[in-house]
Every structure is written in C-alpha cells, then in structure tokens.
Amino acid sequence: MVEPSLNSKMGVAETIIFFVFILQGVWCGYWSISLPEKIEALSGSCVTINCTFDINSEYDNDLTDSAAGMWYKYDNLVFDSRNPSYNFKGKIIGKLKSKDCTTIFYDVTSNHRGQFFFRIEGNGGLKWIYKQKSALIDVIDSPRNPTLQMFKDAMEVQVQEEVLEGSSMCLRCSTKTLCSSSPPTLTWSSTDRLHLNDSSRLQLDQQNQTEIISDLNFTATHLQHGVTFICTITYQLQQRNITAQNNITLRVQCKNKSV
Incomplete structure (x- = not known):
C-alpha cells in the first residue's frame, strides 16, 4: 500500500478547511x-x-x-x-x-x-x-384549569394530600399567561374561610412563555384537616371576566395518631 505524500495530506486538509469556511458562510448570518x-x-x-x-x-x-x-x-x-x-x-x-x-x-x-x-x-x-x-x-373559548402542586419542608414535592401536623407546607398554583399585556390573576380561597397569605410572581418557563405562580405557605395544623383549598384564575376581558379553578383537599395527621 502506497503511503500518501505530505503534499497530498496537506491538500486534503486544505480542502476540509475550505468546505468548513463555505459551510460557515452558508449557515452564519x-x-x-x-x-x-x-x-x-x-x-x-x-x-x-x-x-x-x-x-x-x-x-x-x-x-x-x-x-x-x-x-x-x-x-x-x-x-x-x-x-x-x-x-x-x-x-x-x-x-x-x-x-x-x-x-x-x-x-x-x-x-x-x-x-x-x-x-x-x-x-x-x-x-x-x-x-x-x-x-x-x-x-x-375558556382558560385551562390552573396547575396545583403541594410541597413540604425543603420544597419536596408531596404527591399525596396527607401531611403530618407541624410540617411547613406550600401549595403552588400556576398557569401560563395567554395575554402578556394583561396577565390573569390567581386567588386562593378555602371551604373553611381560613385567613390565607399568598405571594404571586411572573416568570418565564422553559418554552420562554410567561407563567404566573401563586404560593400559599403555612404550617399544617389539625384545623386544616379536611379543608379544601381552591385556586381561581381570572381573565379580565373587555366584555366580561372569565374564570377557571382547581382545588386540593388536605388531610392532616397528628404526630401521635391519625386525625
């Protein structure tokens, strides 16, 4: 087998470099x-x-x-x-x-x-x-129901709706905003009309779409056992307001026995 000469090797290298520059010219700008x-x-x-x-x-x-x-x-x-x-x-x-x-x-x-x-x-x-x-x-014609998630302690996702009394809880309600110039509002309510403190914010999701998030933070007590928490999204349109809801019912366990 004949070994390629140095000149031929250089020719191949120069050809490759030439085509790289050509491709850059095609795809860049x-x-x-x-x-x-x-x-x-x-x-x-x-x-x-x-x-x-x-x-x-x-x-x-x-x-x-x-x-x-x-x-x-x-x-x-x-x-x-x-x-x-x-x-x-x-x-x-x-x-x-x-x-x-x-x-x-x-x-x-x-x-x-x-x-x-x-x-x-x-x-x-x-x-x-x-x-x-x-x-x-x-x-x-109507907005999707907002997404509800429940977290406990160090923002660990809680799949089940059963929590231990004394746990630090966060209920998160979120939805994509369908109109960036007039984003919807998220509000919380509960079946027992508890006093609720929530915080809301806007952020971009992975698809670069604006998302509104409302967090409800509290410490779980027996007073919240069986309480349904409701998140409502409201869009203020020219002719009317339009809403959608999602909810979650909490089950709180005492530290020593079930409630």
Missing part, C-alpha cells in the same frame, strides 16, 4: 427564524408571538429603524406594522433592527386560528418571507 410551534390564545384576549430572525449578512445595512414586519396567515396578509389597524390589530413589540420580531395581536377571535408566517422588509433589496417555519395559533 443567513435567513433563519425562531418561533414557537404552537401558541394557545384565549378568545377576547390578546396573544403574543415570541419571534427572532436572522438575515443574509449582505443585507445588514438595509435593516434599519424604518424596517417593516408583516404576518401572513397561510398565504393571506393579515398584519402590517406600517398599518397596525390593518386586518388583525396588533403591534410589533420587538425591535426589528435588533432582529426581534416579537408581536402581539389584540382582540383575539376564532379568525386568529391558523398558521402564521413572518415577512421582513427593509431598504434596498431586503424583502424576505420565512416560509421554512411558522407559528400555529390555537384559539380556546
């Missing part, structure tokens, strides 16, 4: 977009499409503050940032010059249900519709 695959929207509320994009680097100078963003539902133009009242009322809340196309649509109806594609237009030859990826909006 090219047309790409990041969108959530599916978004749930509440009828009568608003919906946010988290969106970032990239363009071919040769058009970087054409992406200025005067750039416009458009949304197509399937093949039909439904939103144009140059005319926010056009068809679907909304606003691009991201900065297009920074390649942030995050958009909010107001007054959601069943007409918002469908597949959405983004288009960018700037100066010169910057005109591109991102057909390779879309966001699917699904419109629901």
Whole structure:
C-alpha cells in the first residue's frame, strides 16, 4: 500500500478547511427564524408571538429603524406594522433592527386560528418571507384549569394530600399567561374561610412563555384537616371576566395518631 505524500495530506486538509469556511458562510448570518410551534390564545384576549430572525449578512445595512414586519396567515396578509389597524390589530413589540420580531395581536377571535408566517422588509433589496417555519395559533373559548402542586419542608414535592401536623407546607398554583399585556390573576380561597397569605410572581418557563405562580405557605395544623383549598384564575376581558379553578383537599395527621 502506497503511503500518501505530505503534499497530498496537506491538500486534503486544505480542502476540509475550505468546505468548513463555505459551510460557515452558508449557515452564519443567513435567513433563519425562531418561533414557537404552537401558541394557545384565549378568545377576547390578546396573544403574543415570541419571534427572532436572522438575515443574509449582505443585507445588514438595509435593516434599519424604518424596517417593516408583516404576518401572513397561510398565504393571506393579515398584519402590517406600517398599518397596525390593518386586518388583525396588533403591534410589533420587538425591535426589528435588533432582529426581534416579537408581536402581539389584540382582540383575539376564532379568525386568529391558523398558521402564521413572518415577512421582513427593509431598504434596498431586503424583502424576505420565512416560509421554512411558522407559528400555529390555537384559539380556546375558556382558560385551562390552573396547575396545583403541594410541597413540604425543603420544597419536596408531596404527591399525596396527607401531611403530618407541624410540617411547613406550600401549595403552588400556576398557569401560563395567554395575554402578556394583561396577565390573569390567581386567588386562593378555602371551604373553611381560613385567613390565607399568598405571594404571586411572573416568570418565564422553559418554552420562554410567561407563567404566573401563586404560593400559599403555612404550617399544617389539625384545623386544616379536611379543608379544601381552591385556586381561581381570572381573565379580565373587555366584555366580561372569565374564570377557571382547581382545588386540593388536605388531610392532616397528628404526630401521635391519625386525625
């Protein structure tokens, strides 16, 4: 078997390096977009499409503050940032010059249900519709029930609803917000009308969606045995308020015997 010469080895290496640079030129600074695959929207509320994009680097100078963003539902133009009242009322809340196309649509109806594609237009030859990826909006008539979890002591998840008297407890109610500009409220109540102290906060989940969380912290006593704790989510819409609930019933054991 003939050993390849040093020159031939160098030729192979140079060829590999050449193709690496070619691939970098193809994938770096090219047309790409990041969108959530599916978004749930509440009828009568608003919906946010988290969106970032990239363009071919040769058009970087054409992406200025005067750039416009458009949304197509399937093949039909439904939103144009140059005319926010056009068809679907909304606003691009991201900065297009920074390649942030995050958009909010107001007054959601069943007409918002469908597949959405983004288009960018700037100066010169910057005109591109991102057909390779879309966001699917699904419109629901009522919100999902909030999620309830029970933790004890050092935030250990408690699967069963039976706890030991004296345990430090946390009941957590959470839900994804379907309208970032007008998030819902979470409120606690109980069947025995106990005095409840809760704390609420907003945070981003792993899908970069805004989530509202309300924690109810207390020390378990026999007074809470058999009490049902109820978490209610309320959306304030233009015409009405709409709610959904979830609940959990506590069983408290005395340290020496069952209650």
